[in-house]
Amino acid sequence: MIRTRLEPVDLVRARFRQPGPFASVYLDTSRNVAHPEREIALRRRRLRESLSRQGSDRALLNVLEEVVGADTDVPGVHGQAVFATHGTVVLDGELPRPPEHDSARYSTLPHAIPLVTQRLPEIPYMAVVVHYGGLPTAETHGWVTLEAETGIWPASTVTPGERLHRRVAVATWHRTSLRLGHRLDEWARRAHADAVVVGGDEWACNVLIRRLPHTLRDKVVRVGGQTPTDTGRALLEQQLDGVFRGRMAAHDRELVNIFIGRRALAGPMTEALAATVAALQRGQVAAVLLNRPPGSSLQLWAGSQPTRLALTEAELMSFGVRAPREERADEALVRPLAGTGAELVVVPESELRLYDGVGALLRYTDPGTPS
Structure with a gap:
């Protein structure tokens, strides 16, 4: 088990290369209430029941039971994110702010986008x-x-x-x-x-x-x-x-300014979900820019390799993927970032409005790259 201050895409890159399925748990573990341990115990029980209904096995539930809410050494307002697979906790760390609501998902890919976006702007x-x-x-x-x-x-x-x-x-x-x-x-x-x-x-x-x-x-x-x-x-x-709050890190601001400049000069960038997915397929993406995570109802198709990502099952099968899986877009987008070394920048719409809420800075362009 690894207990850590949670870092963004680097963290996902290092911990989530192993195959799933994953249990992804987010909860409020603040201790600024009258009876924090009682509150956290109730939250832990509800999350366990949710994972059980989704098909999580008992071994995984038991190992999560040991660490969920165990951050007793952290005072004040905060949250906790825990990820586990095959009976092993692969990540356990504190969130600087509690999640908007407690959640537990049991899925092929880790539900990492809330973690990644909360860690920004760093x-x-x-x-x-x-x-x-x-x-x-x-x-x-x-x-x-x-x-x-x-x-x-x-x-x-x-x-x-x-x-x-x-x-x-x-x-x-x-x-x-x-x-x-x-x-x-x-x-x-x-x-x-x-x-x-x-x-x-x-x-x-x-x-x-x-x-x-x-x-x-x-x-x-x-x-x-x-x-x-x-x-x-x-x-x-x-x-x-x-x-x-609401301020961008200097490095992120620099990437946004580069994107704006390239957009004006038709440089190596792309915009919209379909074009960004196509660039991720080619390993061209240096940084993905998001106004907001894709909605939970939006689906993408994914294979076993990080760049095996597509809008449709037929497209993914044309790449030779024999058993494509339909995944939530917010989960599927994180994996190619982790697998290809790309960065992630969350940028407010007031700073830069992106078509479909997503765009990318590219390492290179070729004639087949959509824009």
């Missing part, structure tokens, strides 16, 4: 909290404490990373903050941080920000509100959600 950041512990009218006595950590939003809200802690005499804060600023700059560079979110005491924060290197200062986002540092969760957890 924005690297640095969070810094600065507290001044002196007298309200004296800025030469007392202490300044600084806490900093880097992470990937939204994953790090559940499993925060290494934290830097410094306690500095107020009398030396002006001088020491200059040295700390260079330390933070080096750390942010290593983490490829898109933003530096800063909260805490106004005076102490202002002193630090003014002494940051220009490259880091340009990335600063000031936030207010409560700034606890000892909750076992990420620094500035509540504020991070407000800063990043």
Whole structure:
């Protein structure tokens, strides 16, 4: 069994190459309610009953029973995603936000699209909290404490990373903050941080920000509100959600801009479901762009190989596939991404409206590529 912070397509690529069928379970395991264990037990029972009705065997149900809701070490609001096949849990990890509703599917392919889309946009950041512990009218006595950590939003809200802690005499804060600023700059560079979110005491924060290197200062986002540092969760957890929700990671934004440019110049890209499926068949896709996952009623036909994907059974059989399977489009689309190394970008329609809600950046084009 592998317990992990869930990463997007790389995770699917690494774990789901083995044959199914898979049990895919999503549930709310938040512990901010009066009787969390009782609530989670009820959810676990309903999910077990659902999988049993879908044909899951007892061995698989029993192994899921051991891990579903067992994330007792994770405080606050969060969810859990568990995938298992042939009596073995292949993935067990936390979700930074609970799923919209609990679900359990027993199917040939893993139901991974909710996992993949929740993990996006994967924005690297640095969070810094600065507290001044002196007298309200004296800025030469007392202490300044600084806490900093880097992470990937939204994953790090559940499993925060290494934290830097410094306690500095107020009398030396002006001088020491200059040295700390260079330390933070080096750390942010290593983490490829898109933003530096800063909260805490106004005076102490202002002193630090003014002494940051220009490259880091340009990335600063000031936030207010409560700034606890000892909750076992990420620094500035509540504020991070407000800063990043609806925001695209710099890398994803770059891919969207490339798509827009190629669309304008008839470059190597394609759009619409049929054209994207055709490009996936050829292994041409460098990145799939989605406005939203395909609806659960939409079906595609899939074979045993990742690129064996088609809109119709007849088309897939023309490729030599002897036993094609009809699968949900959202499940079938993830597999070729994992199998061919393609990326996935979820882009709001307000940023880029895609025909059929799907498009692709291509590695190359050929005369047979539809557009």
